[in-house]
Amino acid sequence: MPIRLEPRGEASVAWVYLTPVLAVGLTVIAGGVLFAALGFDPFRTLHAIFVEPLTSLYGLTELGVKATPLVLIAIGLSFGFRANVWNIGAEGQLTLGAIFGGGLALWFYGQEGPWLLPAMILAGAVGGALWAAIPAFLKTHFNANEILTSLMLTYVATQLLAFLGYGPWRYPDGFNFPQSRMFCYDATMPLLVPGTRLHLGFGFALFAVAGGWLLIARTLIGFQIKVIGLTSAAAAYAGFNRNRIIWFTLLTGGGLAGIAGLSEVAGPIGQLVPSISPGYGFTAIIVAFLGRLHPLGILAAGTLMALSYLGAESAQIIIGLPLAATGVFQGMLLFFLLACDVLIRFRLRLGRPVPAAAVAKSAEAGA
């Protein structure tokens, strides 16, 4: 191979910040070629995707609205991923959060008070955590792989919400259409910027970023999570309780996903409907890794991901670019972002490799 990778002695601090810039630059070039090939003006299209959504206060707040569930869930998932706990069912946990929290809003309709929203948020977290507790229980007691259980439970959750939405929780005066009544004022998220839709959930997301950083950097369990993720043998030697880590990461991830779900129904949606999330639980997995499992990285990745969705909408409205093309473009953006990360720990070299013995050999790099 003419081009090869040569490990840097230490991770490059400069490239930590430069790779996303490089990746976006490469995406702009490749995307421009793609759009031109499809017969669209590449400059206008790229402007519509990356710039247009940011040109108004409303657009900026919408970026926050869209990023909120992604960041909340990705922070929760990052703990598990660091410890090799593969919760890929955040979508289901989000749904249960919406059912629990939203159910409370319907249950207490007409008897509301300022206590209702805090109770709903708590219920949302409990709902998400309970749904994540099932994989945790099956993993710790029956050794059942959480990839399968959490994923399958997502489909079960979707059907459960459908059952409630098409059945018992229908709005009685709503001609039997599949949606609940609108939540009352006390059951909806307060707005952070009046006249927009930016709601308290965004505050939770920022809080989760700060909390996530504190947890990993400053607490014992955070330390254990890091160690278990790096070498499980060492963790076992140190006497860490693996089951405790499984429970902790799944419950935290589920709880945050539950709050994300509740924030959607009590925020921008304002009622329970059969479709509350366009796959936030899955997209958040990408966000978590794109952010390199670091809370601030996740915040940046979540915002970029949200921008790509908003950009897809404006490109359709302004340019008439079909959604299929933005899907391809989004995929390319992610490929470049993920691939460029290699430059943090490796440099590209041309020519023959140096003898293997001359290169320090290290164990598996962190996944």
Next chain:
Amino acid sequence: MQSNSLAGRAARLLGLGAGIALLASAALAEPLKVGFVYVGPVGDHGWTYQHDQGRLALEAALGDQVETTYVESVPEGADADRVIRQLAASGHELIFTTSFGYMNPTVRVARSFPNVRFEHATGYQRAPNVSTYAARFYEGRYVVGLVAGRMTKSNVIGYIGSHPIPEVIRGINSFTLALRSVNPEAEVRVVWVNSWYDPGREADAAKALIDQGADIILQHTDSPAPVQAAQERGVWAVGQASDMARFGPDAHLTAIVDIWDAYYIDHTKAAIDGSWTSQDTWGGLADDMLRLSDWNAAIPADVVAEAEAAKAAIMSGELHPFRGPVRNQAGEVVVPAGDIVPDGDLLSMDWYVEGVQGSVPK
């Protein structure tokens, strides 16, 4: 291009009187920007596909008087508000939101844009600048029911449902009433696939119904997979949303085709000439909002004649699918002879008529 046509029109106008020129200045104005919000991809070959056909017909009919925009696969959650708002904010003066789940978002956005006209499909909330529109697809299902009653040998009809909403249940009931009016022995079995389109599951459901003895397959889902399954197994099928005959030339009795062309053209014209008002449209066969595609050549002529007569009677208002007596599953008369189920009750229908097996999922 636009300037060319403008120049051409201006030249023609020169030869006309000043009064007419004044009148025509409205037509000379900027094209009206019309926005469409779709719940599925335009390639779903069903609900969204037919709305997009309507949009294309609108462009073809009104030419440079309109400029259309669509946004596809807009989830019925938090995203709908933003898309509708963005369309309104970017100069679209008439916006069609084409799925039930867009109801509250449409009404919310409409409050902030009093000068923009909104049209929401299949909902029930209106405002001075929000109209609603839907089609009486059940009229088509009634006509099909007559044909099915004559054509079935096994007296078992399979019906693939998407989600248990009044729209679907109304269709099942309308079909069943017609079916049993000509063949009291026949019964309808419903299988829900809990999805609007998933070709594999739809095909599985069709096969399950055929295995249970159904020799005619109805569907209230969007993909042609059930028609294909029927073709393969040698039973009849009725298409949905679009003409599906090419997916099962032998099996396809007819299809209940959604037609939005005329509606979109008329209401856009109204928006252009200023006569647009907030309305509730629930149009049927007479309004050309649905059509039955060509009858299968294998259907006997007298059966076709009977169906065509019923269709004509529905169009003239002589026949109403939900005219009593209508019995519920327990056999009790719930609509006395001669009475007609009012639109409000049709809109919220959540019970089966006699002849449908199983119970409405609640």
Next chain:
Amino acid sequence: MEMLDLTVAVLVSTIAAATPLLFAALGELITEKAGVLNLGVEGMMLVGAISGFATAVTTGSATLGILAAVLAGAGLALLFAVLTLSLLANQVATGLALTIFGIGLSSLIGRGYVGTPLDRLPRLDLPVLSDLPVLGPLLFGHDALVYLSVALVFAIAWFLGRTRPGLVLRAVGESHDAAHAIGYSVIAIRYAAVVFGGALSGLAGAYLSLAYTPLWIENMTAGRGWIALALVVFSTWKPGRVLLGAYLFGGVTILQFHAQNMAAFQVPSQILAMLPYLATIAVLVLISRDVTRIRLNAPACLGKVFHPAG
């Protein structure tokens, strides 16, 4: 007799529903056995489905369609391999990105093919045998791909368990450092495994668009790629159990359609629709209790980055 006919009919439908899952899951099994986790199955299936469909419509040849689907799936997998194996990108995130990319790419390619009919892949029609009661429809009435999927189960089981290259593949997934030290090219073997997995995902897509429901509609896989991924975990990385899982999942899906019309099952259809997922969880729990045996099967290096000098 009627009960027997119905049972046969359910089984025949089950085979059709299970075959795409089986192809995709077998491909992913090989990929994972080599230590690579590719979550892009859904995307590869979709691109396979449209490539196969478009080719079959254009050329009139189902065989060329199948070939095109295999190549398309393999091509997308190759992209994944370059990103994760050569550029060491994170596998989980790259796989999910591949799904987003595949959904977009397939609908872009497929824009001209919506609403186009196509003849189904022909079924085996043997004189006498195909007309036998019960056995005829069960054993001798399927298309070539169904037989291929079952043959693949045995072939892959034999390959992994009885052949030297299979042993090497497993070794690479078990400990890439050890395999590298012995002198095997870990990267090259993983490339091969990933591309093979993609080829089978493409084949799974072709089964959908050429045989199961011969048509093209955007997103027609409807989540089957995810189920296939779950089935690999369900199988505890054993080919035979992939077959079991795919037929169990397909069978329960078909059965719940029948159950909807049985008096004994008067529960909401949404609850019945949960059954295939719950059944899969339940069986996984049953077979997972033996901790040590699972550990032996799960590739220890699954999802971990390998760089020969890293």
